[in-house]
Amino acid sequence: xxxxxxxxxxxxxxxxxxxxxxxxxxxxxxxxxxxxxxxxxxxxxxxxxxxxxxxxxxxxxxxxxxxxxxxxxxxxxxxxxxxxxxxxxxxxxxxxxxxxxxxxxxxxxxxxxxxxxxxxxxxxxxxxxxxxxxxxxxxxxxxxxxxxxxxxxxxxxxxxxxxxxxxxxxxxxxxxxxxxxxxxxxxxxxxxxxxxxxxxxxxxxxxxxxxxxxxxxxxxxxxxxxxxxxxxxxxxxxxxxxxxxxxxxxxxxxxxxxxxxxxxxxxxxxxxxxxxxxxxxxxxxxxxxxxxxxxxxxxxxxxxxxxxxxxxxxxxxxxxxxxxxxxxxxxxxxxxxxxxxxxxxxxxxxxxxxxxxxxxxxxxxxxxxxxxxxxxxxxxxxxxxxxxxxxx
Amino acid sequence: xxxxxxxxxxxxxxxxxxxxxxxxxxxxxxxxxxxxxxxxxxxxxxxxxxxxxxxxxxxxxxxxxxxxxxxxxxxxxxxxxxxxxxxxxxxxxxxxxxxxxxxxxxxxxxxxxxxxxxxxxxxxxxxxxxxxxxxxxxxxxxxxxxxxxxxxxxxxxxxx
Numbered sequence: 001x002x003x004x005x006x007x008x009x010x011x012x013x014x015x016x017x018x019x020x021x022x023x024x025x026x027x028x029x030x031x032x033x034x035x036x037x038x039x040x041x042x043x044x045x046x047x048x049x050x051x052x053x054x055x056x057x058x059x060x061x062x063x064x065x066x067x068x069x070x071x072x073x074x075x076x077x078x079x080x081x082x083x084x085x086x087x088x089x090x091x092x093x094x095x096x097x098x099x100x101x102x103x104x105x106x107x108x109x110x111x112x113x114x115x116x117x118x119x120x121x122x123x124x125x126x127x128x129x130x131x132x133x134x135x136x137x138x139x140x141x142x143x144x145x146x147x148x149x150x151x152x153x154x155x156x157x158x159x160x161x162x163x164x165x166x167x168x169x170x171x172x173x174x175x176x177x178x179x180x181x182x183x184x185x186x187x188x189x190x191x192x193x194x195x196x197x198x199x200x201x202x203x204x205x206x207x208x209x210x211x212x213x214x215x216x217x218x219x220x221x222x223x224x225x226x227x228x229x230x231x232x233x234x235x236x237x238x239x240x241x242x243x244x245x246x247x248x249x250x251x252x253x254x255x256x257x258x259x260x261x262x263x264x265x266x267x268x269x270x271x272x273x274x275x276x277x278x279x280x281x282x283x284x285x286x287x288x289x290x291x292x293x294x295x296x297x298x299x300x301x302x303x304x305x306x307x308x309x310x311x312x313x314x315x316x317x318x319x320x321x322x323x324x325x326x327x328x329x330x331x332x333x334x335x336x337x338x339x340x341x342x343x344x345x346x347x348x349x350x351x352x353x354x355x356x357x358x359x360x361x362x363x364x365x366x367x368x369x370x371x372x373x374x375x376x377x378x379x380x381x382x383x384x385x386x387x388x389x390x391x392x
Numbered sequence: 393x394x395x396x397x398x399x400x401x402x403x404x405x406x407x408x409x410x411x412x413x414x415x416x417x418x419x420x421x422x423x424x425x426x427x428x429x430x431x432x433x434x435x436x437x438x439x440x441x442x443x444x445x446x447x448x449x450x451x452x453x454x455x456x457x458x459x460x461x462x463x464x465x466x467x468x469x470x471x472x473x474x475x476x477x478x479x480x481x482x483x484x485x486x487x488x489x490x491x492x493x494x495x496x497x498x499x500x501x502x503x504x505x506x507x508x509x510x511x512x513x514x515x516x517x518x519x520x521x522x523x524x525x526x527x528x529x530x531x532x533x534x535x536x537x538x539x540x541x542x543x544x545x546x547x548x549x550x551x552x
Contacts, residue, residue: 015552017550017551017552020550021548021549021550024549024550025549032549032550034549034550034551035547035548035549035550035551036551036552037547037551039545039547123552124552173552291396291399295400295415295416296415298414298415298416298417299411299414299415302414345549345550347550347552352552368415
C-alpha cells in the first residue's frame, strides 16, 4: 500500500507538552502546575445565556462570520478598551478559539517561501501552523535579560526580503511577559519600514498586572497591517466553549472567512450567544479573576524570592517562568525529576521553543491552597538539589 | 488596599498576616494597621466561621420571621429593632422595604423553642402588629458559599 500520509504533516514534531503529558497521566497522585486554562468556572450569567439559547431552540448555524450581535459587541469592546474602531460587517470574524484564527490567518496571508517571524518561548501552535500554511517559520529567541520582550534590534535582525508576517504573542504564554506601549512603538517603526504584517495574539489581554494592556492596533498605522486575535477562553474562563475572534483589514478577513466557511462553517452557536453576554456584562467577572490571579502571582514571586530561585517579574497571563539553570540540568530533566520525586507536574520551558531551555513554566491558575502545597514541594526539591550539588 | 483586603478576609478570616501582606503586595505592618483601623471604625465587626450544622449531630432549627411593627415617634424602627436583636437567639435583624418591616432570623434548638419565642416574646411586644414565621428546611448556600461538596478539578493535568 502507498504511504497515506503527507510528508509536511508527518515532519511536524509533536508538541513537547504531549510527551510530558503522557508521563503525568501515568501518575496517580501527582498535583499539577501545568495547566494552561483558568481554574474558575465560566461565570454563571454567561453559562445561563448559553442554556437559555438552547432552551429557545437557537441550535442552527449562524452566519459564517458569526452572529451580528456578537460581532457588534466585539467592535464595541475593542473600541472601549483600545480606542480602535472596526467595521463589524467586513473586519470581524468569529472563530473556534483563538487557535483557529492563528491557523487560517497564516493560511490566508502566506505564500510558499514567505517567512513568518515567531518570537519564542511562545505558544506551541504558531510554528506548526506556519508550516502547514506553506510558510517558513523563523524563530526569534527572546531573552531573559529583556524580560522576554521583543526588542527592535531582535526584530530587525530577523527580517529578510521574504519576511511576511510577525507573530506578536503578548501577554505571553509561557513567560508571562508583556509588551508595553513604548516597547510596541519601538517595533512598530520597523514593521512599517519593512512593510511586514502582524498577527497579534492577545488572548491574555485582560490579564495584566501593571498598566492596562495596550494593543499594537492602537498605534498609528498598525491597525491597517495587523490581524488582531482575541477570544473568550482566558478572560471569561470559557476554554471549553471554543470561541475566539479576529479583526483586521477587510481584505485579509474576507479571505480568512472564506477558509473558515469551507473548513468550519461557523463557530458554535451556543457559545456565540453566551459570548454576547460575556462582552456586555462580564467586566466585573474579569476584574474579580484578575484580582485573584494577581494575589497568586505575588504569592509565587515571594516564594521564589524566599527560596532564592531566579525569576523575572512577569506582568501578564497566569504564568511565571523561573530560571532553573543553577541546577545544571535541562528543563526536561528538572521537570521529570520534580514530577517523579515530588509528584508535581510543571511544564519544561523547552516545550515552548529552544529558548525556553533552563526555565520552567508554572501556571497559577490554581487556588492559593493548591499553590501553597505545590510550592512547598518545589522548595523542598530545590533544597535537595542544592545539597546534592554541594556534596559533589 | 482596603477593598481588596476586605474581600479576602470576608472569605477567609484565618489567613495569616504575612501571607495577606504578600498577596496584597504590601508590608505586614500596613496590614496590621489597616485591620486595626477597620476594627476601630466598626467596619470589621467579627471573624466568624461558616458552619454547616446539618452535617453535625447537633440539632438546630432556623426560622425567618417577617415582622410588621409600628414605628415609634422620634426613633423610627431603631428602638424596636434593638428590643428584638437583644435576644441572643436572634441571629439577624434587617429593616426591609415592602410588605413587612423587619426580617428576623432566629435560631433555636427545637421547633417548640422557636414557636415559644415568637408567641411569648416577639408577638407580645407593644409595637409588633403581626408576625409570619417561615421555618428554614435546608441551607444550600450561605455567606456566598455553597454547602454542596466541592467538585474535583476536572481539567487535564497538562495543557499548553
